[in-house]
Amino acid sequence: MPFFPDSPRPRRPLRLLAPWLAGALPLVLGVGILYWQAERDLEASASNTANQALAQFDLMLDNVAAAANELAPLAGQPCAEVTLALREQVTRRPFVRSTNLGLDDHLYCSSLFGDISEPINPGDYADGRLWLMDGNPVTPGQALLVYRAAQDEQTALATLDGYHLANALRMIGRDQPVLLQVGNSWLAPNGSVHDAPSPAFAVAPTQLASSRYPLSVSTGYPAGATWQWVASHPLLLALVVFLALVAGGVCRWLLRRAHSPRAELARALDANEFIPYYQPVVRGITGRWAGVEVLMRWQHPREGLVRPDLFIPFAEHSGLIVPMTRHLMRQAANDLRAHAERLEDDFHVGINITAEHCQDLALLDDCRDFLAGFAPGRVTLVLELTERELIRPTPITHQLFEALHNLGVMIAIDDFGTGHSSLAYLREFKVDFLKIDQSFIATIGKDALSGHIVDSIIELSGKLDLGIVAEGVEDTVQRDYLVERRVEFLQGYLFGRPVPLHALIDQLPAP
Numbered sequence: 001m002p003f004f005p006d007s008p009r010p011r012r013p014l015r016l017l018a019p020w021l022a023g024a025l026p027l028v029l030g031v032g033i034l035y036w037q038a039e040r041d042l043e044a045s046a047s048n049t050a051n052q053a054l055a056q057f058d059l060m061l062d063n064v065a066a067a068a069n070e071l072a073p074l075a076g077q078p079c080a081e082v083t084l085a086l087r088e089q090v091t092r093r094p095f096v097r098s099t100n101l102g103l104d105d106h107l108y109c110s111s112l113f114g115d116i117s118e119p120i121n122p123g124d125y126a127d128g129r130l131w132l133m134d135g136n137p138v139t140p141g142q143a144l145l146v147y148r149a150a151q152d153e154q155t156a157l158a159t160l161d162g163y164h165l166a167n168a169l170r171m172i173g174r175d176q177p178v179l180l181q182v183g184n185s186w187l188a189p190n191g192s193v194h195d196a197p198s199p200a201f202a203v204a205p206t207q208l209a210s211s212r213y214p215l216s217v218s219t220g221y222p223a224g225a226t227w228q229w230v231a232s233h234p235l236l237l238a239l240v241v242f243l244a245l246v247a248g249g250v251c252r253w254l255l256r257r258a259h260s261p262r263a264e265l266a267r268a269l270d271a272n273e274f275i276p277y278y279q280p281v282v283r284g285i286t287g288r289w290a291g292v293e294v295l296m297r298w299q300h301p302r303e304g305l306v307r308p309d310l311f312i313p314f315a316e317h318s319g320l321i322v323p324m325t326r327h328l329m330r331q332a333a334n335d336l337r338a339h340a341e342r343l344e345d346d347f348h349v350g351i352n353i354t355a356e357h358c359q360d361l362a363l364l365d366d367c368r369d370f371l372a373g374f375a376p377g378r379v380t381l382v383l384e385l386t387e388r389e390l391i392r393p394t395p396i397t398h399q400l401f402e403a404l405h406n407l408g409v410m411i412a413i414d415d416f417g418t419g420h421s422s423l424a425y426l427r428e429f430k431v432d433f434l435k436i437d438q439s440f441i442a443t444i445g446k447d448a449l450s451g452h453i454v455d456s457i458i459e460l461s462g463k464l465d466l467g468i469v470a471e472g473v474e475d476t477v478q479r480d481y482l483v484e485r486r487v488e489f490l491q492g493y494l495f496g497r498p499v500p501l502h503a504l505i506d507q508l509p510a511p
């Protein structure tokens with residue numbers, strides 16, 4: 001059946017590729033949407049984290065700044081007199097680790113040690129207010145954030161322990177790293193201070209600056225975090241894969257359906273690719289043309305002329321045989337009508353009909369259409385019913401065959417001898433001819449048993465008063481044998497092969 005899969009539209013590589021493309025489309029789209037969703041989700045999460053961290057640092061610094069601002073007006077007073085005030089701020093205010101007073105950029109009093117003497121460099125402080133230190137002489141190596149409140153020559157410093165800051169970074173940034181940036185230094189969640197620009201995050205990089213203090217927090221995710229998010233949603237991924245499989249499967253199914261034998265036959269029918277060939281049937285005794293058998297051929301655009309036994313079974317199976325036969329009958333009627341004057345009177349036109357075609361009265365209309373236009377008595381339509389597929393008798397078939405008989409349509413049993421028709425069957429369907437199957441004719445003179453079957457069929461037809469046609473007559477030995485037994489009609493390559501209309505017209509005897 002090479003002409004079905006190799007049908008010209010669309011090309012085979014495209015047909016093989018199409019389901020994969022149809023499956024890939026939802027896959028690419030679905031994964032793309034998931035990736036986009038992951039980016040949005042990570043951005044929202046990073047922004048949320050940065051906001052939380054910023055709020056926490058602002059809150060801590062509010063306490064520290066309040067302590068420094070409250071102490072600054074005391075700067076200049078003797079240390080012994082303000083030490084209590086300095087310590088009270090440390091005790092009273094959360095997050096404040098120590099407080100100091102200075103005058104003219106010189107520290108002179110500390111909550112920890114009382115009198116001290118240290119220079120203050122305002123340039124160390126971002127915006128003159130905040131300094132992220134990596135430690136001081138009291139706690140070297142431990143981060144410290146110093147807030148400076150300066151009013152003219154008076155200065156107060158309040159410090160915030162880096163432990164609180166690092167702890168907040170770790171707590172808030174459980175799912176992603178958060179960094180605190182003050183001036184040119186940044187604090188990592190492990191409490192280490194780095195004097196360099198903070199590292200850039202590959203995914204959803206987010207930096208938020210405080211509106212109250214000269215600090216900012218930055219957060220984000222490392223490279224590959226987006227795909228990790230996608231992989232952490234297996235249900236969504238499974239849905240995408242499921243949709244891709246469904247799309248690929250549906251596409252494959254549609255393509256297969258579009259290129260099923262039925263679809264290909266339907267296309268060919270629409271394209272008028274089924275055409276009639278005609279094989280002569282001659283009279284046994286005179287050898288003159290008695291008529292033709294119409295045999296279907298498929299003029300395939302790529303495969304050329306296709307034999308009926310390669311596609312008729314599919315046509316029968318798919319239910320297209322009836323419209324195909326109807327189409328063939330119309331073409332044959334048109335062909336022969338155009339040359340009616342070349343046909344002998346009572347010219348027999350045999351057409352193969354399937355049992356399915358006999359299930360309703362539409363066949364009667366098809367026969368009427370065929371005969372219309374021919375002068376009465378010019379042609380005799382012979383419906384050939386194969387003995388291999390017997391018709392089930394019903395009230396409709398009874399009515400149909402009665403009407404066909406009245407219309408003058410004759411019935412022949414094709415391939416006779418290969419099936420199981422009975423005497424009752426021959427009567428039921430008002431059979432007029434038996435066509436002896438060519439397999440028996442081929443053995444004439446070679447196989448005594450088959451010769452005996454041929455003789456029996458001839459004898460039977462005589463007794464039942466049925467006409468007889470011998471199919472597949474290929475040589476003169478067969479012809480002479482049949483003529484000797486008074487077989488009325490002969491058909492076979494000896495007299496002519498099935499040919500298209502123009503060749504038939506050339507072969508027709510002159511009027």
Ligand SMILES: Nc1nc2c(ncn2[C@@H]2O[C@@H]3COP(=O)(O)O[C@H]4[C@@H](O)[C@H](n5cnc6c(=O)[nH]c(N)nc65)O[C@@H]4COP(=O)(O)O[C@H]3[C@H]2O)c(=O)[nH]1
Pocket residue numbers: 279294295296297307308309312321325328352353354384386414415438471472473474491492493494498
């Ligand atoms: N070896 C040999 N063969 C010969 C000789 N003389 C005729 N034939 C072939 O025998 C077949 C006779 O037709 P069939 O028995 O109705 O057998 C037909 C018929 O059963 C079916 N068929 C053909 N056209 C139609 C159609 O329009 N409708 C239906 N339902 N079946 C069709 O396909 C079968 C085969 O048709 P074709 O290939 O045209 O083959 C034809 C014909 O070409 C001969 O001397 N030697």
